[in-house]
Amino acid sequence: MFRKLLYSALGLCFAFLSTGSLLAQNATITGKVMDSETGETLPGAHVFIENLQRGASTNMKGRFEITDVPAGSYSLTVSFVGYNDFKRNLKIESGQTRTINIHMVPSEVGLDEIVVVGFGEQSRRRVTSSISTIDAEDIGDVTLDTFEGALQGRAAGVQVTGASGVLGSAESIRIRGTTSINASSQPLVVIDGIPVTTNQGGSGTIGDTYGGWAGGGGMNPLININPQDIKSIRVLKDAAATAVYGSRASSGVIMIETKEGIPGRTLVNIDYRGGFTEATNKYDMLNGSQFKQIWNDAVDNAGYPGAFKIQASGADLPSTDWMDLVTQQGVVQQFSGNVSGGDADTRFYISGTYQDQEGYVKRNELKKFSARANIDHTVNEKLRVGLTISPTRTENFRVATANAVAAPFTFGALKAPIVPAYQDNGEPTVLESGAIPALIGTVFPGTPVSNQLGTDFTSTSTQVITSANATYNFTSYLAAKASFSADYLQLEEKQRITSITTDGFPNGYGYASNEQYLNWNLNARVEYNTTVFGDNEFSAMAGMSAQENEQSTMFTEGNTFPNDQLKTLASAADIIGGSDERTSYAFLGYFSRLNLSIQDKYIFEVNGRIEGSSRFGKDNRYGTFPSGSFGWIVSDEPFMDGAEFLSFLKLRASYGLTGNAAISNFPALALAGSGQDYNNVPGIAPSQLANSDLKWETVQQLDVGLDFAFFNNRVDGSIGYYNKVTKDLLLNRPIPSTNGFSTFMQNIGEMKNTGFEFDISADILTGTFKWTSNFNIATNENEVTKLVDSDGDGEGDDIISGVNLVREGEPLGAFYVVEYAGVNPENGMAQYRDADGNIIPNSQFSLAHRKIMGDPHPDFFGGFRNTFYYKGFELSALFQYQQGNEIYRTDGEFTDTNFNSLFNQSTRQMDYWTPDNTDASVPKPIFLANNGSHALNSRYLEDGSYIRLKSATFAYTLPAGLTPDMKIRVYVKGQNLLTFTDFKGMDPEAVANVNNNIRQGDLFFQPPQQRTISFGVNMRF
Amino acid sequence: MNCQSPEEYAMFSNKTLPLLLTILLIAAGSCDILDDQAPQQSLPLDEAFNNKEALNSALIGAYSDLQDDEGDVAGANWTLFPSIMADNTLWNGSFVSYRNIAVHEMEPSNPAITAWWIDSYEVINDVNAILSAIPNVDGTSPSLKGEALFIRGITYFELVRVFAKPWDTSSDNSHPGVPIVTDPTESSDDFTFPSRATVAKVYGRVVTDLSDAIDLLPEANADGRATKYAAQAYLVKVFMHQGKYQKAAAMAQQVINGPYSLNEDVVTFFRNEFSGESIFEIANTTQDNPGTNDALPTFFNLDARDDIQISQSFIEALDTVITADQKQRMNVQGYTYEDTRNTMLLTASQGDDAQIPEAGSDNTTKYEDAVNLADNAPLLRLADIILLRAEALAEANGINDESINLLNQVRTRAIIVRDQNGDPVSDEETYIGYDQADFDNAQELIDAIMLERRIELAFEGQRMHDLVRKGRAVRGTAPGADNLIFPIPQRELDANSNLEQNPGY
Incomplete structure (x- = not known):
């Protein structure tokens, strides 16, 4: 199919050939570009002669010069970010030096701004789909460590949640809700047209096959994207925008465009920032004497003999604040610089960044070196070629999180305070039990401090993304573009835990792994633009895309080291495991788009992609993903002429299909797995049944919206509604495991996400004191509409995963728990409710029935940003909020159990029932007995709504007179400064389970987000 | 429209045409990339059971599933769960699913019990696949069939001992046992929704499989694998229960x-x-258990989790x-x-x-390997x-x-x-x-x-x-009591409406 396209493109080329131009005597055009309101000169504006395809940029004084201009009539275009394009026709005579001064009008809305869409560009005015844009200026305002940070709170319907505040951890991005159950709901990320690797890597990755003790999630694959290099981020939300990405677009697409050089004077930008980071929250746990008090009361209440009591007191009773010992104030700093520029033929952008961050958890550090070179060259009037290369090396000193004793934040909360951190000889405590009664002894070896000291855990990633591209303009209306790119990522991970750690006791443990991903991608397309019947424009684009991804993983683990100083596996006496695995996938797609604009008022667009994936059965490899959209610029209609206040109004609607293939690589095949060794003899066993019918999960999305601008574009925004129905949900359907398999991957089930999105920006005050404000809000309602009915009762079968339930008619992952009914003031015993709502005592917990008591998805969420400018001062603040979701504190089953276990308890437990405190919030502690601390219990279910001051910046730009050749800006920035919430857990934001769509809102010792305060200076010249 | 000048045409052919041709070639080659991808750690299922060597590997695979698949049935839990349910131990650990088993307060959603069930039937399917392939493959040894039957027999025995009310010498034992499956699942067309066979039938299956195995098994075998005597010894236990x-x-x-x-x-x-x-x-090697929570020393050993103490x-x-x-x-x-x-x-x-x-403070040292958790399961x-x-x-x-x-x-x-x-x-x-x-x-x-x-x-x-077989109470719970029998896992009831839950759940 593609060949046919190219042949026809070649044919077209010969059929419609354009005129060349003849060189004549030279003329020169020179002049100055300035702001029409203030008269300030504008350095870096782009002056371009369309007919010649030549141009220049203004220097620091706003001057430009174009020489060697042949005589003739030209159309001169001047463009500058934030200003309307200036256009003027010029008649140049031979040998003339023509001086023109250009006054640029600031554009409030930037409607004619070119928006990069999937495989192409469009003016914002004519975009008929739902796209949120975040520009470099917006990004520049915050201290960003990851590109995900640029999305937070800034785009309606885009929800970004960090898995934890530990450096390098993966973040969850949801665009318009969760669209899948078993397949991934992370959006496709495309950098300069290259879909990048989004697999999480390293130890802790769900489904990983190798060793190590990492607890929480794996490494964020997107960490190597340098926010400083980003020119803009587009979030493609509806089917019309995403359909050209077809089979992988059902969770939305994030397109990142990196910076490029502007012809003219070379611009240099240098930035330094440094600051401090700390935890936004820490577990507030019992101190030694509080611990002793509850423990001893619990022993009495349990009727245990006195020998179980803690006897030590006063100075003999240790009171270790483990939480404090494992955390710190971290230091962060970053140097970055870029140089950009070029001439009419060649443009370049080169940059380099060094980043060194210390986390608030001790020994958590991230060092990143990155560079980028974007170069493009105009070979001749027709051919333009470009190359981008961006190498990155990230060294991450990891710490374990969540469900691991090795995790400092987990164990730091749970370790009894009555054990000293260090022995008298200064060595860290390992087996000593402190003031814990001898009858109990140690629970297991190691303390948070010894685990931290005894762990070396590094993860080093090297990634190079390279892309070569070429554009050939056959004529002004027909062009061919092609790009070839390779994304190579290598992740090497080493963990060594010594004899003083819980998992390394008594002789140490180590592992080493190496993962490699090679992802190559080829895109080619032809574009055709024409004007038909007067002012109606027609454009067409068709192309193909091929991608192959190879992944290889190796690891080795060993134990029994001669001493703790030896760090590599060469010293391990026992090599206890190892593996070498390889896997791959490929996509092959053909896509096309047709646009018709009638009178620049009625815009029609049709998109489509046909795509094949190696992941599906041979008969179902290819899927078709069409979409159609319509835009009507109502404000240009004659009947709107009277509405002076209305600057712009566009009605848009779209409908289309997109797919999801984010599943394992070979789910359609019948397989027998190897690695089934028994007593060191290799074996194989059936591992998977064939499903040749397996095909894409498909999302049908309807989107309607209004884009508007009022009062001469001072206020602009959009409002929209969407309805996304996921069909053929890829579901690991439960089957009776008497078949030898317990699940079978099938396309069964349906889910719906509907919501409204609204965003508005306003220049509330203009002039010397400027105030701009942006506000966005989105609702999303998720409902599972159809599930498999295996048992034949006419209803889809529930899927239960921990506290989360998947049930027809309910939101995905609804909280399914037993209702806790507080403390019986009579006897201090916990109470629950049975199926009928009657109160039943703790002892009859088994009669209590689980019911749906919450929803992990917020009713609405969004952001609110205000920026004030006065002279050179700038103050901005971004708030992020969400409302109406619940969070289940699974860690409460450990920290709030009134001494059902030997773990330390939260200080909230001090309000426990005694005969003198019958109005208590906490049941009577009974030593090692379960009084109200059953799992799956609404006692631990809480409202997760919050408002957070996500970032605030105060900046000052030195007056131009002071530093004439240089623009210097100094700033102080803060991140996660304030949080308003009723949530009792660590952080309502750090609860994301990136890997699992069902187990959402489940908090299990995820370290909270970090609070960072940094100072910086930025120089441009 | 004009024709392109010769000069420009030359430029086109010199620089652009090779580029376009290259793209074309790659585009043509791309069509194969979907077919090029194949699993590298797995074999097509039909190649795993079509010759003698493959069947021998499949038998090892069955032992492996028996030993250390997710439920670690024979490798640990056949020993562990009855131990923590009885009166020799005191469970002091934090794992809720284990604690509930230890205190006889199990729930149908208990993940450890669910894993026992799932893995048992996975093992049964492994050996059913071998047993059904044997007649079509030349040159298999009698021991292959004998070991497959042995594995199936003991797996059914361990299932019926915990998921069904005990054998009752005074009745016809028509109370529900566990589903009996003897055919392999080779494709989704083979999915079945079996109901529970009676305890009498399950014991009958166990006795048949083990008796047949005795005739086929060798007197000595590689470490950790079944012998004639192992089958006889298991039959002793079966007869004692009966x-x-x-x-x-x-x-x-x-x-x-x-x-x-x-x-x-x-x-x-x-x-x-x-x-x-x-x-x-059951052989547990250093390769099998590191880092897992389902090994005997994990729970019994003082230097590991130290969850089980002496009562x-x-x-x-x-x-x-x-x-x-x-x-x-x-x-x-x-x-x-x-x-x-x-x-x-x-x-x-x-x-x-x-x-x-x-x-309350002391442990057994029968399982000594707190480092590699590689103690064998002493069946x-x-x-x-x-x-x-x-x-x-x-x-x-x-x-x-x-x-x-x-x-x-x-x-x-x-x-x-x-x-x-x-x-x-x-x-x-x-x-x-x-x-x-x-x-x-x-x-x-x-x-x-x-x-x-x-x-x-x-x-x-x-x-x-x-x-239980002596009719004596287990830590105060009567031997036939509802809460001494595992519930049928909820996920199984959800997936198979022909299954009947045990009384009391």
Whole structure:
């Protein structure tokens, strides 16, 4: 199919050939570009002669010069970010030096701004789909460590949640809700047209096959994207925008465009920032004497003999604040610089960044070196070629999180305070039990401090993304573009835990792994633009895309080291495991788009992609993903002429299909797995049944919206509604495991996400004191509409995963728990409710029935940003909020159990029932007995709504007179400064389970987000 | 439109055409990229069962699933769960699913119980696939079929022992057992939704599979794999559960006649894998268990999770191992005794009565590998079969010399009597052995055998089944009580409406 396209493109080329131009005597055009309101000169504006395809940029004084201009009539275009394009026709005579001064009008809305869409560009005015844009200026305002940070709170319907505040951890991005159950709901990320690797890597990755003790999630694959290099981020939300990405677009697409050089004077930008980071929250746990008090009361209440009591007191009773010992104030700093520029033929952008961050958890550090070179060259009037290369090396000193004793934040909360951190000889405590009664002894070896000291855990990633591209303009209306790119990522991970750690006791443990991903991608397309019947424009684009991804993983683990100083596996006496695995996938797609604009008022667009994936059965490899959209610029209609206040109004609607293939690589095949060794003899066993019918999960999305601008574009925004129905949900359907398999991957089930999105920006005050404000809000309602009915009762079968339930008619992952009914003031015993709502005592917990008591998805969420400018001062603040979701504190089953276990308890437990405190919030502690601390219990279910001051910046730009050749800006920035919430857990934001769509809102010792305060200076010249 | 000038045409062909051609070639080549991808760690299923070598590998795969798949059935949990349910242990750990099993408060959603069920049927499917392939493959050894049948037999036996009410000698055992599946699932067309077969049928399947296996299995096999004697020994257990004491005694004698002998001392079995006393162990290697939570030492070992400690009831039982008469006999001589089995109890304090540890703080050291968690699972050893024959004979014949002799064999190996100089006394049996005079009736002999089994086989997963088949309460829970039987996993009920839940859930 593609060949046919190219042949026809070649044919077209010969059929419609354009005129060349003849060189004549030279003329020169020179002049100055300035702001029409203030008269300030504008350095870096782009002056371009369309007919010649030549141009220049203004220097620091706003001057430009174009020489060697042949005589003739030209159309001169001047463009500058934030200003309307200036256009003027010029008649140049031979040998003339023509001086023109250009006054640029600031554009409030930037409607004619070119928006990069999937495989192409469009003016914002004519975009008929739902796209949120975040520009470099917006990004520049915050201290960003990851590109995900640029999305937070800034785009309606885009929800970004960090898995934890530990450096390098993966973040969850949801665009318009969760669209899948078993397949991934992370959006496709495309950098300069290259879909990048989004697999999480390293130890802790769900489904990983190798060793190590990492607890929480794996490494964020997107960490190597340098926010400083980003020119803009587009979030493609509806089917019309995403359909050209077809089979992988059902969770939305994030397109990142990196910076490029502007012809003219070379611009240099240098930035330094440094600051401090700390935890936004820490577990507030019992101190030694509080611990002793509850423990001893619990022993009495349990009727245990006195020998179980803690006897030590006063100075003999240790009171270790483990939480404090494992955390710190971290230091962060970053140097970055870029140089950009070029001439009419060649443009370049080169940059380099060094980043060194210390986390608030001790020994958590991230060092990143990155560079980028974007170069493009105009070979001749027709051919333009470009190359981008961006190498990155990230060294991450990891710490374990969540469900691991090795995790400092987990164990730091749970370790009894009555054990000293260090022995008298200064060595860290390992087996000593402190003031814990001898009858109990140690629970297991190691303390948070010894685990931290005894762990070396590094993860080093090297990634190079390279892309070569070429554009050939056959004529002004027909062009061919092609790009070839390779994304190579290598992740090497080493963990060594010594004899003083819980998992390394008594002789140490180590592992080493190496993962490699090679992802190559080829895109080619032809574009055709024409004007038909007067002012109606027609454009067409068709192309193909091929991608192959190879992944290889190796690891080795060993134990029994001669001493703790030896760090590599060469010293391990026992090599206890190892593996070498390889896997791959490929996509092959053909896509096309047709646009018709009638009178620049009625815009029609049709998109489509046909795509094949190696992941599906041979008969179902290819899927078709069409979409159609319509835009009507109502404000240009004659009947709107009277509405002076209305600057712009566009009605848009779209409908289309997109797919999801984010599943394992070979789910359609019948397989027998190897690695089934028994007593060191290799074996194989059936591992998977064939499903040749397996095909894409498909999302049908309807989107309607209004884009508007009022009062001469001072206020602009959009409002929209969407309805996304996921069909053929890829579901690991439960089957009776008497078949030898317990699940079978099938396309069964349906889910719906509907919501409204609204965003508005306003220049509330203009002039010397400027105030701009942006506000966005989105609702999303998720409902599972159809599930498999295996048992034949006419209803889809529930899927239960921990506290989360998947049930027809309910939101995905609804909280399914037993209702806790507080403390019986009579006897201090916990109470629950049975199926009928009657109160039943703790002892009859088994009669209590689980019911749906919450929803992990917020009713609405969004952001609110205000920026004030006065002279050179700038103050901005971004708030992020969400409302109406619940969070289940699974860690409460450990920290709030009134001494059902030997773990330390939260200080909230001090309000426990005694005969003198019958109005208590906490049941009577009974030593090692379960009084109200059953799992799956609404006692631990809480409202997760919050408002957070996500970032605030105060900046000052030195007056131009002071530093004439240089623009210097100094700033102080803060991140996660304030949080308003009723949530009792660590952080309502750090609860994301990136890997699992069902187990959402489940908090299990995820370290909270970090609070960072940094100072910086930025120089441009 | 004009024609392109020759100059420009040249430019086009020189620079652009090769580029476009390159793209074309790559585009044409791309069409194969979807077919190029293939799994590299797996074989197509139909190639795994079509020749002799593949079937032998598939048998190893079945052992592997038996040993360390997610539920770690034979590798750990067949031993672990009955241990924590019975009265020798005190569960002190934080895992909710295990704790609920330990305190007999199980829920149908219990993930550990669910894993037991799922893995058992995975193993059964593994061997069903082998058994169904054997007739179509030339040159397979009798042992292949025998081992497959053995694995299926013991897996059904361990399923029916925990998921169904016990065998009732006074009924036709038509109460629900577990579903019986004997055909492999090769494609989604083969999915079945079986209901539970009766306990009688399941026991029938077990006896058939094991009896057939006896005829096919070799007398000796590679470490950790089934032999004729392993199948016979398992049949002894089956017959004991069914109260078929004559058959059990006869089968036990065949095992005793086999190539096994009691080790010199009781500790050796737990320190040296596949020792002379071992009839069937599941091999756990350093490769299998590191980092998993489902190994025996994970829970039993003080240096690992330290979740299972010794119960008060067990400690009291230790005090009754030597009867008053026996103590008196030794006192007269000024002799002392040491029960070497107690050296495998880790005592926190070695006080006056060092042999008796303290409840709640001490652990067994039978599973010693806290580092690699690679202790084998001790499914069958000779001492167990000797005591079962003793018990079967006592049940069948009342007080008899052979039962007492068999019992004394186990006792005198474990308990060392020393004279005033600390030297071992050569005829321990005189002092700590039983004789007919010690028992007023058969029940007292049976009780003594039961006590010996409790001490000798402590923490080896035998105690709960012994109590249940004897109709005795397990830590206060009646043997046939609802809450002593695992619930059928909720996910199974959800996926198969033909399944019936156990009463009480």
